[in-house]
């Protein structure tokens with residue numbers, strides 16, 4: 001049986017954060033029931049098409065904010081999945097939770113239906129910055145959800161933290177990172193802020209209502225996180241993913257290894273049989289079309305061998321392991337070390353990359369110029 005990951009998008013939030021441009025709607029309680037019904041419909045339709053050919057190794061329920069769903073709704077999704085796909089007994093099943101909307105009852109429901117990994121959106125322990133970001137939770141709520149989840153028996157927990165935030169100082173980053181390590185959080189995702197042009201935060205920065213840290217300060221924050229977490233036994237297995245041994249996310253690794261995945265729900269992007277396709281971003285269209293047994297796919301693209309070659313290289317260089325040269329050459333009938341001889345020599349000479357034991361990898365101190373390295377090689 002072939003292996004497959006499944007992503008499920010929940011496009012609802014209690015509010016819109018000032019920096020976020022993910023697809024999500026607020027005040028949409030009346031839409032949730034119809035959406036879940038449609039989602040289950042899509043799972044059934046895709047199940048008929050793919051269910052018997054694949055084993056499911058990971059499921060990721062993300063958003064938006066899946067924890068804004070009402071009690072029982074996540075259980076409904078999970079039961080539909082289990083009825084239509086073969087989830088392997090040791091599959092990784094994650095859900096994203098926000099401190100303001102998750103409750104003890106919801107966490108118990110997640111545990112009961114087989115969810116074994118939580119991703120908590122903590123972001124920062126500075127209340128003023130939380131406010132600037134338009135987050136609706138307190139520091140207390142972040143701490144409580146971690147405590148509650150651990151008490152209930154969730155061991156595999158990720159916490160997202162953000163860097164390069166407006167008014168953020170190195171000491172804020174230190175506070176968050178040391179807190180997470182103290183709480184024995186197994187997986188930490190530090191994301192440097194991407195200032196998205198369509199967001200209120202972008203306007204605030206443009207109008208000089210808030211200032212962002214300088215480039216050097218941002219690099220200093222990231223480097224602190226890298227050095228500190230490494231010292232504490234975490235491994236950076238991808239640019240924004242640190243974990244203690246054996247707590248790497250299987251779901252994430254599948255993306256970086258160019259594995260196949262199906263994405264259900266609004267704006268879901270799938271990659272299967274060398275084809276990438278995406279669902280509509282219009283909530284009404286999604287619900288209406290599925291009710292007529294149509295999956296509203298709005299774009300479909302065959303991924304050519306040369307695109308796959310570039311993407312494999314790009315994704316592998318984001319990881320700690322790097323690119324397996326033998327596998328790469330065999331898969332794409334090439335010899336990268338000869339084809340890119342000049343570039344590889346240049347990057348090695350400047351200590352940006354190294355070639356060791358058959359793997360080409362980006363050096364620890366060069367991750368902040370990763371994009372430039374990739375564009376040299378692709």
Ligand SMILES: C[S@@+](CC[C@H](N)C(=O)[O-])C[C@H]1O[C@@H](n2cnc3c(N)ncnc32)[C@H](O)[C@@H]1O
Pocket residue numbers: 019020021022063064065066096097098120121122123160161162191192193194195196
């Ligand atoms: C899709 S969000 C969903 C998680 C959840 N709704 C929350 O906000 O806690 C996943 C993570 O992406 C990160 N994120 C969202 N927008 C970002 C941006 N513009 N720049 C960097 N990170 C961002 C945040 O750290 C967030 O926790």
Ligand code: SF4
Pocket residue numbers: 012013014015016017020021022024063064065098121
């Ligand atoms: S809660 Fe998460 S998904 Fe929702 S707006 Fe904020 S960052 Fe985006």
